[in-house]
Every structure is written in C-alpha cells, then in structure tokens.
Amino acid sequence: MKGTCIRRQVCRNEWQAIETAEGTGANVMGKEGFKQPAAAFKNSCRVYLKEKERVKVLEAKYPALTESGFDPETFRVDLSEDNGQGNLELYQFLKDDIRFVEETFEKISAQCGNNAKVLIWALFVENRIQTDVADEFGLTRRQLQYSVDKWLKEVFTNG
Numbered sequence: 001m002k003g004t005c006i007r008r009q010v011c012r013n014e015w016q017a018i019e020t021a022e023g024t025g026a027n028v029m030g031k032e033g034f035k036q037p038a039a040a041f042k043n044s045c046r047v048y049l050k051e052k053e054r055v056k057v058l059e060a061k062y063p064a065l066t067e068s069g070f071d072p073e074t075f076r077v078d079l080s081e082d083n084g085q086g087n088l089e090l091y092q093f094l095k096d097d098i099r100f101v102e103e104t105f106e107k108i109s110a111q112c113g114n115n116a117k118v119l120i121w122a123l124f125v126e127n128r129i130q131t132d133v134a135d136e137f138g139l140t141r142r143q144l145q146y147s148v149d150k151w152l153k154e155v156f157t158n159g
Contacts, residue, residue, distance in 0.1 A: 033156075033157065034152060034153045034155075034156035034157050037156045038152040038153075038156055040100075041100070041101070041104050041124070041152070041156075042124050044097050044100055044101045045101055045120075045124035045125045046124065046125075046127065047097070048097075048098065048101045048125050049125065051094045051097055051098055052098055054094055055091070055094050055095060055098065058090075058091050058094075065088075065091055101125075104155065105117055105120070105121070107155045108120060108151060108155050111151075111154055111155055111158065112151040112154060112155065115137075116147070116148075116151045119133060119137060119144065119147070119148065120148060120151065120152075122136075123144075123148065130144055130145060
C-alpha cells in the first residue's frame with residue numbers, strides 16, 4: 001500500500017511539473033504526454049471516496065483543521081491509531097488529492113460533457129468493470145475505452 005501512495009505522489013509531482021511548464025508556454029506534452037497525469041488521476045480516483053471519508057473523520061476529531069487561520073507550523077494532529085505517523089501533512093495530502101480529483105472532474109465535465117464525467121466516474125471512482133459500464137451506456141468495451149482515452153487526452157493536453 002505504501003508503494004502505491006509513493007507512485008501516485010510521483011505521478012502527481014510530474015503532473016504539477018507539466019502544469020508549471022505549460023504555464024510558461026513551453027510545449028512539454030508530446031503525443032503520449034497525457035499518460036502520466038492520466039495515471040495519477042486514475043490512482044487518485046481509486047482512493048477518492050476513502051480519502052473523503054478519512055478527511056471527514058479527521059475534521060470531526062480535530063475541528064481546528066477546518067478553522068481558517070490556524071498555523072500549520074505549530075498545529076499537529078496526533079493520530080495514535082496510525083502509530084503517530086499522521087499529522088497535518090496527512091490532512092493536507094488528502095485535501096490536495098481530493099481537490100485534484102474534483103478539479104479534474106470539473107474539467108472533464110466542461111470540456112467533454114456530463115456523459116464523459118459519468119462514465120469516467122463509474123470506471124475510476126466506483127471501480128466498475130468496463131463491460132458493465134459499456135453495456136449500461138449502449139457501447140462496446142472497445143468504444144468505451146477509446147472514448148475514455150480520448151477524453152483524458154483532451155483534458156490533460158488542453159488544460
């Protein structure tokens with residue numbers, strides 16, 4: 001499990017680097033350049049619902065997390081059930097990951113339409129099988145896979 005988090009973080013860091021370079025006008029996305037941010041998005045979607053639940057638990061246990069103006073340098077979350085590993089950085093990581101997924105779904109909806117958003121949600125967040133989702137929407141599995149790849153490429157190459 002720890003390795004999965006590290007891979008997802010590495011992909012997200014690469015995506016952030018790509019975003020930064022795009023902001024400067026540099027063309028860093030090649031033909032296959034959307035695959036790394038798409039992989040980070042898929043991995044983040046797989047844990048999205050669990051992360052949202054974890055954030056709710058943390059915010060209920062530590063109300064200061066939701067208050068504006070707290071100092072992250074002095075405030076630390078004590079999570080004894082996590083062997084002392086969890087702290088404010090855990091909360092910030094979870095919030096960043098949730099924000100990444102939600103912003104990407106907003107881009108998908110805006111650029112590709114609501115059907116694209118629903119299909120991708122079913123595949124990546126709900127972890128449903130491609131054939132089941134394709135049948136539900138009257139597509140073949142191949143058509144679904146092609147459409148999802150096209151939509152992700154559009155979102156991650158056109159911003």
